[in-house]
Amino acid sequence: MFGAVVRSVVKGLTLNRDRAGAAASGLLLATDVADYLVGRGVPFRRAHEIVGGLVRKLVAEGRDFPSLSLEEWRAASDRFDSDIAGRMTPAVSVAAKLTPQSTAPAAVRARLADVRKWLAGQGLC
Numbered sequence: 392m393f394g395a396v397v398r399s400v401v402k403g404l405t406l407n408r409d410r411a412g413a414a415a416s417g418l419l420l421a422t423d424v425a426d427y428l429v430g431r432g433v434p435f436r437r438a439h440e441i442v443g444g445l446v447r448k449l450v451a452e453g454r455d456f457p458s459l460s461l462e463e464w465r466a467a468s469d470r471f472d473s474d475i476a477g478r479m480t481p482a483v484s485v486a487a488k489l490t491p492q493s494t495a496p497a498a499v500r501a502r503l504a505d506v507r508k509w510l511a512g513q514g515l516c
Contacts, residue, residue: 398515415481417455421446423484424456424475431470441468 421442428438445467449455456479464471477483485494492498 397510397513401510401515412481415484417457418446418449420456420479420481420484423479423487426487427475427478428468428470431472433468433470 424445425435425438425442428441429435433441445456445459449458457476459476461471461473461476464475485499486496488494488498490498491501
């Protein structure tokens, strides 16, 4: 039974890299912004407050993190530096997660290899 369900899902699965990338951006990177500040010595509680203020501002203006100028970042906190824009991307976000079950590219490749092996054993690949 389980094999039939998996077969049905895998057979109808279509992945769209562009749509997935777009879905992983914008304000979903708020935790990454807080992590950035913590890495710059800001206590997490204060980082959370700063990011919350930025998110409220951006939502009210219909914007997201990539639309912020360096001056806007720095108005929120003097701990933001010129590298902030390059750090707030989906690719950087997933690469920053380093646990074995995380979104880190190496972890994902390892898990995909496991899944492909299992699917092949089930005659699904």
